[in-house]
Amino acid sequence: MARLERRTVRDVRKGNRAMLLRTLYFTGSASRNDLIRLTGLSAATVSTMTGDLLEESIIMEAGQVDSDGGRPRVLLRVNPTYGYAVGVDVAETHVRVELFDLEMKERAKVDYALRPARHDPELVARHILAGIDVVLSDAGVTTGQVLGVGVGVPGIVRRGPDFVIHAKTFGWDGVPFGTLLSAGTPLPLYVDNGAKAMGQAELWFGSGRGAGNAVIVLIGSGVGATVVSDGATFQGVSSSAGEWGHTKIIVGGRPCRCGGRGCLEAYIGAEAILERAGVSTQTTGWQEELARVLDSGSPAVAETATYLGVGLANLVNLLNPERIVIGGWVGLMLGERLLPEILQAAAENSLAQPYAATSIVLGRLGPDAVALGAATLVLRNFLDATPASRVTAAG
Amino acid sequence: MARLERRTVRDVRKGNRAMLLRTLYFTGSASRNDLIRLTGLSAATVSTMTGDLLEESIIMEAGQVDSDGGRPRVLLRVNPTYGYAVGVDVAETHVRVELFDLEMKERAKVDYALRPARHDPELVARHILAGIDVVLSDAGVTTGQVLGVGVGVPGIVRRGPDFVIHAKTFGWDGVPFGTLLSAGTPLPLYVDNGAKAMGQAELWFGSGRGAGNAVIVLIGSGVGATVVSDGATFQGVSSSAGEWGHTKIIVGGRPCRCGGRGCLEAYIGAEAILERAGVSTQTTGWQEELARVLDSGSPAVAETATYLGVGLANLVNLLNPERIVIGGWVGLMLGERLLPEILQAAAENSLAQPYAATSIVLGRLGPDAVALGAATLVLRNFLDATPASRVTAAG
DNA sequence: AGAAGATAATGTAAGTTTCGAAAAAAGATG
DNA sequence: CATCTTTTTTCGAAACTTACATTATCTTCT
Structure with missing residues (x-):
């Protein structure tokens, strides 16, 4: 009903x-x-x-x-300059603000570094508001030309005028981030989980193009998924659908930072892979470290492909999507090196009929597309709900 | 798009x-x-x-x-007698044909036993066609008053005019069952997986009422799920979404009849529970046998609750539904005895935020609601697409 | 008992919107 | 320059919902 x-x-x-x-x-x-x-x-x-x-x-x-x-x-x-969209990527180490025209061409960009411990909502909000001013003046665009501001954040975002955020890694618990931002700008706001925003970008401009029934899988330090059915993303009743990383694939298995055991994330998340390969996660430069591990032929690598394949197979069976896109920086690194192994594991662990209907591909947008994804939230709104209200001339 | x-x-x-x-x-x-x-x-x-x-x-x-x-x-x-709907339950041991009025009150019913090996599509179709005649004449209803025939079958049904069925347990592989039936009756046909049909019934008339975002889980000999988002059931690109039973919960775990290992069905399906409790599955009367096992306090029982809880937790995390309904004869037996344990396992294995948003309840319609569910397919069509074509008076 | 009041249901005119058909526009061709 | 072809606009008709006014039907007060 x-x-x-x-x-x-x-x-x-x-x-x-x-x-x-x-x-x-x-x-x-x-x-x-x-x-x-x-x-x-x-x-x-x-x-x-x-x-x-x-x-x-x-x-x-x-x-x-x-x-x-x-x-x-x-x-x-x-008209690509009818309006502009601001996309913001709020990550652990930086806040990035980018300005796009309607064709999603980047027009200006600014970065603010965040120190590890400094994640106050107010500070982040100040960075964003300052960033908006900077990109607008850099590109010579006025506020009136901006259709809205999309923000991608880590954590769970509850839809609503306040956009209440729960982000464990930031220590944010119930922060009304939308309220915070709208105090400083009159622009329409759209806040969502960064991974979901990126999924949206991949769906519209990347490897997901044209698929009405798709799953976009994001693997980085954390692991998430965007489920799209008939062109609409699955939100769930409290907007937290897509927590794929804490799917249990081995009951009672490796402990996960969520407190549970046997989560997918505890096997294929960045730290998890390094730990299983016996590499310390205390160092900086995980990216290089992970590349080295993946190229080393450690047994943990083949296992990772298997675990990822199993995770994908579970999605194939349950959702029977037309396409699965693997993204996120870890996902892309894994995919570039191990796609055949991943596909084989997925095939072995899913039913033949739905597997045959699914194509599993790598993302095309690279790991830095969160800001683009956030801007896509603005674009979506523009395309769906463009005014259409003509002012009636009086008298 | x-x-x-x-x-x-x-x-x-x-x-x-x-x-x-x-x-x-x-x-x-x-x-x-x-x-x-x-x-x-x-x-x-x-x-x-x-x-x-x-x-x-x-x-x-x-x-x-x-x-x-x-x-x-x-x-x-x-008007409950404006029209009638026929619901058919095609199961391993019988074909049941029931006639419902628009209020889904049963008006007539007939059963045909199937011998284990006799599952020819033609035979089943003949039973159904004969059954339609029987229930109509028993209830004194004419063909013209019947809005359609809904059929619930085991296996995967591909939507389309032919309703091609793949049903392993019947040895059906690509049977165009719709074509077969429509040769014998002019009535509109709706064919779907029996579990999905039952899910539809539970959603509309059972414990799922009012939930727009729900998952109906059916546990019997096999294990499946119906995912409902915004009132629409998730079909998947080749209509096979919902194969929840072959979700891997323990990579490399117990072998499953699907050929894989560690499937949920290999832990909480009827045979699986009996086997894990050390009971032969060769006997007849599984139902009583299973009841005895569940009441025996075998360690396999507590494990079953855990596995089911984990399976549900995975759904909670990924889909964030408003409600999960547990149905199917095994599901109901488990739920009646072990609901607290199941809920606890689900809570322990899911994220707090989405778990808090989900209520997990038992089905209300009992395990024999497949025919009702099949009739619901007809009802759905009636409510969505009622004629609305007024004949325009000429001259 | 009769008038007044209140709530329910039904006409009526106005304002949108799409559609089909016909007309107008704009270049190609001989 | 006239004719043909294809694209685009214009115009009247049909289908709907809405707001407002009107009719219907019951209760209550005098």
């Missing part, structure tokens, strides 16, 4: 407009005629709708295409 | 009508005024819409309610 929502005749317009805009965005450029075909709308509707969008300069003309004996098609595209 | 569908102004009507009908169905009875409140539609819309539905006798008046000083409200309800 869900989706019980009254529909009025204006929702039709809103929905069709969003669909048209989305189609045009992901097609790149298309003529009105193409849009008729792509959207299924009538010529009249496409004409009036594109007319509106042109007038609002949300879209623009992009040249003509020569025709064979008729009126040439005028190509249309989304 | 999904749900790209053109909407026209008629879809508004269709959607609102479906919503109103659904609301009325699950409310039981309501006045037009109540419906205004419940649906959010305007008085006029509710008035015309109920007028249509009354004329088509899909709904009916159900008395008045005295008011305190005004025109009394006329109560409306769905």
